Amino acid sequence: MRKQTVKNLLLALMIVPMMVSCKKTSDLNGVDMDTDIKVNEPAPVALHPNATGTPVTITIEQNQQSYQVAGNFLGLSYETNNLLWSNNLNGKSNAQIQLIRNLGEGVLRVGGTSSGRMYWSDKAVSKGSKTDSITTTQIDALASFSKTLGWPVIFGLNLAKYEPEVQAKLAKYVSGSLGSSLMAFQAGNEPNAYGELGFRKQGYSYNDFQGEWKAYFDAVRKLTPNAPFAGPDVIGGANWVSSFAGKYKNNVNLMTVHYYNNGPASDESITYKTILEPDTKLGAYLDKVNDASAKNGLKYRLSECNSIFNGGGKAGVSDVFAASLWALDMMWTVAEHNGQGVNFHSGSAQNFTAIATVNGKTSARPVYYGMLAFKYGAVGGRVLNVKTAATTVNQAAHAVVKNGTTAVTLINKGDKDILYTVRLTNNASTVTVARLTAPSADATSGIAFGGSSADEKGNFAIASTESFNVNQKSFTIQVPAYSAAVVNVN
Structure with missing residues (x-):
């Protein structure tokens, strides 16, 4: 018995090390x-x-x-006044079209702060057209651009100037021109900042907004019964997202929010290393947005985002290679929190734009290359x-x-x-x-x-x-x- 015991012990000592993790x-x-x-x-x-x-x-x-990472996860966001520029969103720049096509499927969004300062003229452009008015000419050019790319459009209506009936007429024309290329309307851009922006008195609340939003929804649906909607298009404001989703889950197809890593651009302490630091805010915010959306049978999208807010981003930060790495990591974070996509705010020569047009020449900027890497490494998986x-x-x-x-x-x-x-x-x-x-x-x-x-x-x-x-x-x-x-x- 003693010999057998010793033999078994030796066998055990030989076997155990092979089973232990190092x-x-x-x-x-x-x-x-x-x-x-x-x-x-x-x-x-x-x-x-x-x-x-x-x-x-x-x-x-x-x-x-x-x-699953949505096939149309990638997107670009433009200020409404970009529709007035000769080489933006109208198909006149072949290089712009090709650069966007390189990204595969995607979504265009037109809105931003300028949407609250633009007016609907309901006629074609002419010598008498005001510089702050959108005409049927620009809407038709946008529709052609969207259809050429195969990218649908999220279109922002002007809620800052409260005119439900006027904006309903604009929505009817946009819907007729874009047809199936219209993804959704949004009423208002960052309404939870209206008091700060001077569009409303200080203290403008969610209750104020939701009543105005519903008036826009009803006015648009009266003229265009099947018009799709998204919202609330807030910056931060997770509590607004939760309230809006609960109240209007049967009126919208998508929840939309904004996000910027840092800012304002005038902050001299912000460097390219700032945006590369671990973002401790984004994941928690996205969880709140996703929970509020999913609870009401909806999904969400970042309809506007970028590195640094104000001033079109910050030189030396938003327009350098660090922004490529930031954008790539940020998109992954959104995908891992069930976000349906990201629309990078862009346009002309802004520091943070993904595609720039300067002196008639269109080129890819740093954020664009982050989008390319995400397309090849994530989209559809x-x-x-x-x-x-x-x-x-x-x-x-x-x-x-x-x-x-x-x-x-x-x-x-x-x-x-x-x-x-x-x-x-x-x-x-x-x-x-x-x-x-x-x-x-x-x-x-x-x-x-x-x-x-x-x-x-x-x-x-x-x-x-x-x-x-x-x-x-x-x-x-x-x-x-x-x-x-x-x-x-x-």
């Missing part, structure tokens, strides 16, 4: 990182054998699929759970699965290279990498995705990727400082 304390910052690697598993395949960087380990739960081991590194990791391919987006928002260890639930055969890069975080040119930039005609195609054979469940990949990588795993 805790690996690593990393240049002295952070404990639980890699949870079984000792009988092979070491991760090194995609870049000689690469260095601060180690970060992520684990992707490939069999735990969540929300189902969100996966990504677990990141404890780290103080300024980075973000996201993933979806689409048609059997797991697409992982790795974003390095700091000034040190990162060496990621990517751990998968399922065995991987091949890995393909397309990178989002620029000469520096504050670069305004030289921005590329997949080794390519849009040309002067707006054409874009990925020029270079990296391909690797893996044939196991884990690999390491380097993501240099201030860059991102879209990693397709098959």
Whole structure:
């Protein structure tokens, strides 16, 4: 019996170590990182054998699929007065059309603060047309532009100047001109800021707004019975969202809200590093909006958003490569909180615009390249759970699965290279990498995705990727400082 017991003990000592998870304390910052690697598993395949960087380990739960990223997730938002500009939203700029087409499906939104200062002329443009009036000519040009792109329109009505019957006539014309390209009307832009903007007396409340909104809804539906609506189009104001969804859930098809990372642009303390810092506000806000929407059988969209509010964004922040990385990470956050899309506020030569037109020349700006990376790495996929081991590194990791391919987006928002260890639930055969890069975080040119930039005609195609054979469940990949990588795993 004693000999048999000793024999069994020796066998147990040989077997147990192979069943125990290893805790690996690593990393240049002295952070404990639980890699949870079984000792009988092979070491991760090194995609870049000689690469260095601060180690970060992520684990992707490939069999735990969540929300699907909408096919028309990407979008652009324009001020209403942009309809008056000769090279915006009217099809006169072939480069603008091509740049938008590169993004695939999407949504246009026309509104903004200027919608509260524009008037409806109900006639074609002429020499006598006032500079603050929208004519049938501009609406027809918008309709043609929308149909050419295949992007439907969310159109904002002027609630700041309270004229339900006048705006109902505008809505009727817009509906007739756009036809099936009309996604929804909105009555009012950021009404919860009307007191601050001077459109109403201080103290303008949700109760004031909801009565005025319903008057607009009734006036429009009287002339255009099936007109679709969205709202409340507030900036922040989660309590307004909840009240509006509960009261008007049968009158709207979509909840819409706005979000800006920071501001105002005049704040001298804001730098490009500011927008790359972890955003502790956005996720909590989106959860409130999603809960209020879902509770009433609705979904929501950020109909207007960007990096810095006021002044069209901030030079050196909104118009540099850091904004590409910010936009990419922000869109992922919205998708992971069941948002149906993001419309980046844009137009002409504004600092934060995704597509700029200066002196008749149209070009892609930093936010645009973040949108491209999101299109290739997220749109149409189902969100996966990504677990990141404890780290103080300024980075973000996201993933979806689409048609059997797991697409992982790795974003390095700091000034040190990162060496990621990517751990998968399922065995991987091949890995393909397309990178989002620029000469520096504050670069305004030289921005590329997949080794390519849009040309002067707006054409874009990925020029270079990296391909690797893996044939196991884990690999390491380097993501240099201030860059991102879209990693397709098959």
